[in-house]
Amino acid sequence: MSTPAGWYDDGSGRQRWWDGSQWTDNYAPAGDSAPADGSAASEGDSAAPAAGSDAYAAPAYAPVAPASTAPTQPPTLGFIGLGLAVLGTILACIPSFVTFGIGSFVLLAAFVVSLIAVFKRGTVKWPSIVGIALSVVGGIVGIVVLLFTIAATAIANIPDPPTDLPTSATSTQPSDPPATGDNEGRPSPEAIGEGYKVLINAGGYHQYDDNPEFFTCIGEHFYDSDVSDEVLRDLAQGVDNTTGAVKDHAVQVGLDATYECDPSLPRPTDQ
Numbered sequence: 001m002s003t004p005a006g007w008y009d010d011g012s013g014r015q016r017w018w019d020g021s022q023w024t025d026n027y028a029p030a031g032d033s034a035p036a037d038g039s040a041a042s043e044g045d046s047a048a049p050a051a052g053s054d055a056y057a058a059p060a061y062a063p064v065a066p067a068s069t070a071p072t073q074p075p076t077l078g079f080i081g082l083g084l085a086v087l088g089t090i091l092a093c094i095p096s097f098v099t100f101g102i103g104s105f106v107l108l109a110a111f112v113v114s115l116i117a118v119f120k121r122g123t124v125k126w127p128s129i130v131g132i133a134l135s136v137v138g139g140i141v142g143i144v145v146l147l148f149t150i151a152a153t154a155i156a157n158i159p160d161p162p163t164d165l166p167t168s169a170t171s172t173q174p175s176d177p178p179a180t181g182d183n184e185g186r187p188s189p190e191a192i193g194e195g196y197k198v199l200i201n202a203g204g205y206h207q208y209d210d211n212p213e214f215f216t217c218i219g220e221h222f223y224d225s226d227v228s229d230e231v232l233r234d235l236a237q238g239v240d241n242t243t244g245a246v247k248d249h250a251v252q253v254g255l256d257a258t259y260e261c262d263p264s265l266p267r268p269t270d271q
């Protein structure tokens with residue numbers, strides 16, 4: 001904005017014509033006021049001021065145009081970064097791997113755009129600064145939500161302990177026969193029969209496995225025999241530690257018991 005054209009005091013006390021951009025050589029006649037119609041006086045009616053005099057200076061009271069400044073640009077890029085930061089935060093906080101991945105990518109883009117907007121001249125900075133802060137905070141919150149979701153899912157998938165467990169586990173293997181009996185450490189007939197079954201099964205004989213009465217009968221014969229308690233305790237455990245005459249005697253008692261407990265077997269004397 002410049003000072004409009006007109007007559008002004010040029011600092012020497014005389015009226016001089018200002019054409020809107022610079023002083024001219026036209027002066028109002030001495031002692032007379034400026035022409036009413038605002039026309040410039042003729043060059044002959046005025047004397048040219050000396051070079052370098054104050055006559056060439058603009059009037060002190062004349063309005064001076066303010067220095068021109070570049071117009072402030074709208075912070076479009078900053079608002080774009082801020083919008084991306086808001087969108088990325090919402091997506092990252094949704095408890096899903098897919099939305100978290102998309103949200104993380106959007107937050108990264110928001111951070112870059114907002115950072116560029118901060119260094120752009122002639123724009124308002126607050127949208128880009130808020131966008132940078134929100135993109136960082138949104139990423140942290142999204143990670144926390146994702147970890148919480150993973151932990152909650154893992155806990156929910158832990159199977160409940162079964163409530164109908166049997167009170168005691170059953171085994172298909174024969175239980176160890178008792179080591180003690182009812183006569184001064186002598187094993188019971190049932191224990192002797194079970195141990196005898198273990199021994200003949202180890203030898204490949206299984207024809208009496210479905211006949212528990214047979215083994216009970218065997219045990220009674222051994223129990224009533226003169227075989228020592230020590231040998232019978234080993235027998236009840238399914239172990240044969242006998243040797244020599246003791247072994248021969250125990251084998252003979254077992255053969256006699258077998259013929260007695262299985263009448264269908266022919267005795268050697270019957271052949």
